[in-house]
Amino acid sequence: MxxxxxxxKTFRVAKRNAGMKEALKALVFREYTQVQAxxxxxxxxxxxxxxxxxxxxxxxxxxxxxxxxxxxxxxxxxxxxxxxxxxxxxxxxxxxxxxxxxxxxxxxxxxxxxxxxxxxxxxxxxxxxxxxxxxxxxxxxxxxxxxxxxxxxxxxxxxxxxxxxxxxxxxxxxxxxxxxxxxxxxxxxxxxxxxxxxxxxxxxxxxxxxxxxxxxxxxxxxxxxxxxxxxxxxxxxxxxxxxQRNSRTKKLNISYSTGTFQPLEGVQLVAEFGGHAEFLIDTEVIGVSGAIQSLAQNIEITDLSVEGASAEELVVSLYKEFAI
Amino acid sequence: MKLYLKYVAMHLRSQMQYKTSFFLTVAGQFISSFSALLGVYFLMDRFHQAGGFSYSEVLLCLAVILMAFSLAECFVRGFDAFSAIIANGEFDRIMVRPRNEILQVLGARIEFSRMGRLLQALCVFAYAVPRSGISWNAARACLLPLMVVAGAFVFAGLFIIYAALCFFTTEGLEFINIFTDGGREFCTYPLSIYGERILKFFTCIVPLALVQYYPLLYLTGRSENWQHALAPAAACLFLPLSLLLWRVGLRHYKSTGS
Structure with a gap:
């Protein structure tokens, strides 16, 4: 248990700017910052x-x-x-x-x-x-x-x-x-x-x-x-x-043969290369099937997969959320 | 104590992995401390005496200090290298082991290559003792090893004080070397020759005079005062005091990032 x-826990960290002059100054006078660890x-x-x-x-x-x-x-x-x-x-x-x-x-x-x-x-x-x-x-x-x-x-x-x-x-x-x-x-x-x-x-x-x-x-x-x-x-x-908390975002991978994408609300294009595209879908704005339907109107889909966010992406989104 | 011996065995095995390097370092140490000996030799050759002390008496002084210093450096090296131990996180490791911190720091560094200096000190001893003209008796015979041991204690104390300061600064403070290396150099000659002030400093603050000058007076028959003979014992108190300081420092330990 x-x-x-x-x-x-707080650490006191001595700080000084780069350079010889500053280094000499730090010998005599030191500035400290409190870092709350x-x-x-x-x-x-x-x-x-x-x-x-x-x-x-x-x-x-x-x-x-x-x-x-x-x-x-x-x-x-x-x-x-x-x-x-x-x-x-x-x-x-x-x-x-x-x-x-x-x-x-x-x-x-x-x-x-x-x-x-x-x-x-x-x-x-x-x-x-x-x-x-x-x-x-x-x-x-x-x-x-x-x-x-x-x-x-x-x-x-x-x-x-x-x-x-x-x-x-x-x-x-x-x-x-x-x-x-x-x-x-x-x-x-x-x-x-x-x-x-x-x-x-x-x-x-x-x-x-x-x-x-x-x-x-x-x-x-x-x-x-x-x-x-x-x-x-x-x-x-x-x-x-x-x-679950972060399940509102889904990742959609699409392979397609022809057509171009139209911008769509709630769907964000993350990457696109050689007939392959990756989207993030905000499911509160648009459902997964809705998004696929809309996309399919403009392009010819040959393959697709839908995934939840990986742990890695979760953490990145958490870091973003808490602004750290 | 048993654990310390295990540490000794580990270091011996480690250092024997690099035999050539080991023997070269020993030889190097042996030769480099010759400079002190030569310095004394040439000076005394010219002036015959220093502050009333004869050549062989000065040599005895040198041998005691050299031996004390090399003993301290060999076995208390962990405290001498303490800034490195803190910086590389070794001390964190020490803190998560269920053993006394001091024992573990002592065990962290044991340098047998310092034996070179010790060897040299033994040679000087062998040369100086028969020529010193001291009329030996039981008390005086006991005093000589006591001087060496007490000297090692004082140097060990200095290393420990240095280590204690590392807790506050993390970086090593080289100024303490004035007292360790500087002290060693100063003590090549009986401390009285530098004058009253220096002698007082080395009596009251860094008690090297207690292991060198005062007992030497007794040894050579210049003084019959028993206090002079017991001075080295008093010098030994320097060690517990420095350990006390180290304990205070320990409470300030900040660790370093990983």
Whole structure:
């Protein structure tokens, strides 16, 4: 159970203009701006839930993760993770969480991965039987057997990420924070990572909180999404709810042989190339069949398809809606 | 402590991955600290004594400080490189581990290549101790290692203060090197030769005189004052004080973006 209530965090950022003169000036006199990274963040996550945390760069995703994992102390507000306040009982709290920072490695660069794992065993004082069991299990699920004896510096990004995830699960944490776990991975590795996370959540009831920019991650993994922008929670709901909410827009793909389009109210031409056109239909202005009928009067349609908006487009429209 | 040894083993294994680089760095360190030795040699060759101290006494001084510094640099390097640890997010990782932060920072960097300097200090010791003309007794024999250890504590304290300031500035503050590297250079000679003010500074603010000048007085028989012999023990207090400052800084930790 994770609960955040009215969490605020402000950073003081020194700012100066470019140029040598300005740099020298900044040595003596510094201007600071207050950046409110988190404002009045409140939400709760139940045990065993899987939550996607989305928002543009700099929206406060990582800061929230850092507050929940005990790295940052907020200026005000409460955060309660399994009855503990992360920054107050840091050591006790972090025993039960696993954190993966997609852009930062926790593996030792020059030694085989298994050596890093063994150091983690000592850091978390994992009993050796549990350690053996976990390593065996994770090795099988993430197909690490050939990677464990390789130094981390020789692993590909996808291989390394699988090892990173294994490393953060060695101590059986009940909560897993994933900060952009699929960043920079190829399609095969992404799918492998997603599949593993999903299975872990289902079988072990591990609570997963995941930040990402990859909407396929969200679509594949999470039922619930939290949208954060400019430090505020803008939306908290399920992906399907969100889709419904934004279902008034449909995408219409048309292939045609002859004719030209006439402008039509509620129908927006998005792209057109070589006998193929893409429209967005606002269903509150004009029905899908109405739109097709009108279009068919002027052109000879050879093929067509209608889709709801993808998660990606949903997010873009959300960002637009909230002007973030 | 057991965990720290594991860290030591990991670093040893890591650094042995690049054997050539390792041995070259050790050799480089060994040779570069010769400059200090040569400086002392030529000066003393010309003037025979500095502020009433003989050549071998100055050498002893040099050996103590060199050894203290290289010990601190080898094992407290994590605090010396703390701005990098904060900048690359390593410290975030430390914060999500259920262990003492200080232990983990110590474990984050252990540089065995600093052994070069240590080796050099040992050589100077081996050369200076028999020639120093000190009439050894049990108390004096105990005092010498105490000076080294206390010196390492003071330098470690300086590194930690530097790290504590990083919490507030994120960027490293190079000015602290005036006290670490500068202190090391200053302490090549007994601190009294620089005059009253410098001696006071190194007694009260950066207590390097407590591990060098005062115990040296006792060691060479210039003073029988037991307070001078116990000065290094007092200098050790510098370390807990600096750790206290570090703890205060920790509460201000801001992390860096990812």
């Amino acid at each position: 994770i609960e955040l209530r009215h969490v605020n 988190l404002r009045d963040i409140s939400f709760s996550v139940a045990d065993g839930e899987m939550v996607g945390y989305i928002g543009p760069n700099g929206a406060g995703k990582s800061s929230t993760i850092k507050v929940m994992s005990g790295i940052l102390t907020p200026d005000s507000g409460e955060c309660c993770v399994d009855g503990l306040t992360p920054w107050k009982s840091r050591k006790q709290h972090v025993r039960n969480i696993g954190v993966v920072f997609g852009q930062r490695s926790q593996l030792w660069w020059d030694v085989p991965v298994i050596d890093s794992f063994e150091l983690l065993r000592d850091i978390y004082s994992i009993p050796s039987s549990a350690y053996r069991r976990n390593v065996d299990e994770l090795t099988e699920l993430l197909s690490l057997s050939e990677l464990l004896r390789t130094p981390a510096r020789q692993l590909s990004l996808g291989q390394r990420m699988r090892c990173e995830i294994a490393a953060s699960l060695l101590h059986d944490p009940g909560i897993l924070f994933l900060d952009e776990p699929t960043i920079g991975l190829d399609a095969v590795s992404k799918i492998a990572v997603r599949k593993f996370i999903k299975a872990r959540n289902r079988e072990r009831k591990t609570t997963v909180i995941l930040t990402t920019h990859d909407m396929q991650d969200i679509e594949a993994l999470t039922e619930r999404i939290l949208l954060i922008g400019r430090g505020q929670i803008l939306l908290d709901g399920s992906l399907s709810q969100l889709k």
